[in-house]
Amino acid sequence: MPPDAPSETGNGTDTTWLSANSVPRWIVKAIALFWLGWVTVYVGTGMVRSLRSLFIVFLISLFLSFAIEPAVNRMERHGLRRGAGVWIVYVLLLVALAGFSAAIGTALATQINDFIEDAPTLIEDAEVWLQENIDEDIDLGKLQQEFVEDGRAADLATTFADDLVNLGTTLLNIVFQAFTIALFTFYLVAEGPKLRRTVCSFLEPQRQKMVLDVWDLAIQKTGGYIYSRGILAVLSAAAHWIAFEIIDLPFPLPLALWVGVISQFIPVIGTYFAGALPVVIGLLDDPKKGLAVFIVIVVYQQVENYLFAPRVTAQTMEIHVAVAFGAVLAGAALLGVVGALLALPFAATAQAFISGFRQHHEVAEDALAQSAQRRGRRHDQQG
Numbered sequence: 001m002p003p004d005a006p007s008e009t010g011n012g013t014d015t016t017w018l019s020a021n022s023v024p025r026w027i028v029k030a031i032a033l034f035w036l037g038w039v040t041v042y043v044g045t046g047m048v049r050s051l052r053s054l055f056i057v058f059l060i061s062l063f064l065s066f067a068i069e070p071a072v073n074r075m076e077r078h079g080l081r082r083g084a085g086v087w088i089v090y091v092l093l094l095v096a097l098a099g100f101s102a103a104i105g106t107a108l109a110t111q112i113n114d115f116i117e118d119a120p121t122l123i124e125d126a127e128v129w130l131q132e133n134i135d136e137d138i139d140l141g142k143l144q145q146e147f148v149e150d151g152r153a154a155d156l157a158t159t160f161a162d163d164l165v166n167l168g169t170t171l172l173n174i175v176f177q178a179f180t181i182a183l184f185t186f187y188l189v190a191e192g193p194k195l196r197r198t199v200c201s202f203l204e205p206q207r208q209k210m211v212l213d214v215w216d217l218a219i220q221k222t223g224g225y226i227y228s229r230g231i232l233a234v235l236s237a238a239a240h241w242i243a244f245e246i247i248d249l250p251f252p253l254p255l256a257l258w259v260g261v262i263s264q265f266i267p268v269i270g271t272y273f274a275g276a277l278p279v280v281i282g283l284l285d286d287p288k289k290g291l292a293v294f295i296v297i298v299v300y301q302q303v304e305n306y307l308f309a310p311r312v313t314a315q316t317m318e319i320h321v322a323v324a325f326g327a328v329l330a331g332a333a334l335l336g337v338v339g340a341l342l343a344l345p346f347a348a349t350a351q352a353f354i355s356g357f358r359q360h361h362e363v364a365e366d367a368l369a370q371s372a373q374r375r376g377r378r379h380d381q382q383g
Contacts, residue, residue, distance in 0.1 A: 056338050057177065061184035063342050066222035069189050083190045090182065100261065103254035111250070111281055214349070221348040228312045229264045235308055236260035236300065240278075243296040247289050249282050259297065265341070271301055323347055 048055075068089045075085035188195065196215060200208040237260030244252035255278040262274035275297040283290030324344055331343030 056335060057180055058184060059335070059342060060338060061181050061188060063222060063345065064181065064185045065188035065192070066219045066345070067226045068185070069192060069219050070223040072189055072192075082192070083186075086186050086189050090186075100257060103251075104258055107251040107254045107281075111284065114284075218345070218349045222345040225345040225348065231312050232304065232308060233260040233264040236263055236304065239300055240296065243300075244278065244293070247282070247292045247296070249278060249289055249293060250285055251281070255281065263301075271297075323351060 068086070071089055072082055072085040075088065076082055080088075196212065200211060203211060237256045240259045241253055241256035244256055249255065258277060259274045263271045266273060275294070278293050279290050279297070281290075282293040324347060327343040327347035328340050331339030331341075331346070333339070335342070
């Protein structure tokens, strides 16, 4: 029989041809694993998207538990139960938040009402200024008439009332989310030692020490972040309160509290967002006051950046400026506002952990000096 002739069996089946042309077992397994992996990734991605809000709630709860645990630990050392300590912190935070919201809400409501009442006069003053400085033929009388006689003021008030209703619905949702966060945070703090013990029970002894070190480091850095931001917020509020009193800005204390809190606890854009409100209120009351408020905010920001912030944060949260800025951008890209708020303590913890566990080497000063000399010579040659 020729070498390439098919071999025949008793039942007529070509077994040699089948074995040579059948699909290898590893290819079948690879295809099955591929589709199994694709289904797993697809289902997992859907689950992550569905549980994203719960994940964010848990992250906020974890951050808050790290922030308030030092105070609870201090009260526990004085004989107070951890659960009672958490409730005391909650009450203090609730009172502070209620007072802050009431002060800012009163100021905003009053300013909006005053603006609606003074709108015709403001339109008339704007008309006079435009006629004197731009064109004598400018006439805003029709706009003033529409605003007063056609009910624009009433429409504005009605729109504001409708917005308050919508705001109430939003606040109700926020209250529910806050209750969920508070519940998670309560158990994370009240059961903190038991939780750490449970986590460590699943780890080997050498891993347990590393996990506990990271856990304690996160509590230390998060607590330091809150402490440093709180100190800077008090300094900012006090300085702006004095300045706003001198300028004779309406509602100087509520606006100073607004600037102090918002500028410190909202990264990157907090200063601009906080300063916009008092500037607008100052401009509505008197353009000169608005300009003075703007100058005060800009000057104080420079004083804080170069005098207060380095001294306060150096003792609580040592983190490079570039690392902080990059962490805020990354956190905002991943989780929005929540990510931006949590980015700084996370970056500080990661930086401290890496610094503590990496191997340090002595810096070769001679090599650095020679490198600087070579760069200097290249610069001279190019010049």
